[in-house]
Amino acid sequence: MKNSIIAILSVIMLAACEGKKQVYTEPEEDKEAKSDLQGIWVDADESSVVFRISGDTIYYPDSASVPVKFIICRDTMVLQGANVYKYIITRRDHDSFDFKNYNGDIVKLVRSTNSYDSLQFVRRAEVSLNQRKVIKRDTVVARGDVKYHCYVQVNPTTYKVFKTSYNDEGLAVENIYYDNTIHISIFKSGVKIYSRDFAKKDFADKVPPEFLSQSILSDMNLKNVGDEGFCYTAELAVPDSYISFIVEVTVTDKGKVSMQVRN
Structure with missing residues (x-):
């Protein structure tokens, strides 16, 4: 009789646990971190432009690359394109931004201080040039x-x-x-x-x-x-x-x- 009661209680407890399954929710976005990342970021070693962050979007200097939405959640940068990619941030301050790529290598970026870097994001098209004519x-x-x-x-x-x-x-x-x-x-x-x-x-x-x-x-x-x-x-x-x-x-x-x- 005692064993039967224990078995019934076990079934009830198991059912209760299954009825209270935890649902995963994305951590709250760090809007302050996103605001601080606004601007152009370049490779710390080669000084080449990597991307520009404007609002909630990352833009690449390569015109063939599609801009992508992103958020910062705790120590992770999440890119929300056709697929979702997550990169662990290893360092972030106003002028430095380091994170791990998919190979586990640390990508080290610094904030651009060269205004000429913005030209890499200017539209490129046939330029009309009016010379010496009214x-x-x-x-x-x-x-x-x-x-x-x-x-x-x-x-x-x-x-x-x-x-x-x-x-x-x-x-x-x-x-x-x-x-x-x-x-x-x-x-x-x-x-x-x-x-x-x-x-x-x-x-x-x-x-x-x-x-x-x-x-x-x-x-x-x-x-x-x-x-x-x-x-x-x-x-x-x-x-x-x-x-x-x-x-x-x-x-x-x-x-x-x-x-x-x-x-």
Whole structure:
């Protein structure tokens, strides 16, 4: 009788345990660590760019590599792409980031201090380069019952831009190009509400100085007109290359200007 009672109690306890199976939950994300990792990271030994962290996404300099979402959980970096990959973090501070790869090797990264590294993430496409010619555009747009005339004029200058290249013998060769200024005017029902000449230096806080020194303000085009204002795309291009910065310039009805680099 005693043995029967013990057996029944064992079955009841086993059933109770099975009914309370623990469900695995991912550790809470360390948002402070993610915030501190924002920026470009380079190989500590070779100084080559490895990736850029922006928001909750990792971007690679290789355009063929797809950006991937990531989170930091305790001492682990979790990449959430088509598959989930986890890397143990061995060291992390504001300027250093070390973790183990799948071979068990320690990958040592340091935060980039070279603004030129950002060029590896700039879109690469055929670059239009306006040289020593005047270009005029007059676009009529409507917002409700009001018509606007948006004028753009690209004006050549005598300001020289030097770009250094190397010949087959390894000797430096300097090529000379000429920069532009671009005039924008906006008229509302025939009344001028905005007028300004843009030069390359106006974009100094949006692009790295190393890039700016070798680039030309090539063109500005009216992209669209919306509630925020008149949006233009300014192209700063490096001659004889596939590299350019596209900066969106928005002008409000009040004449206020804001800029942001387009990814």
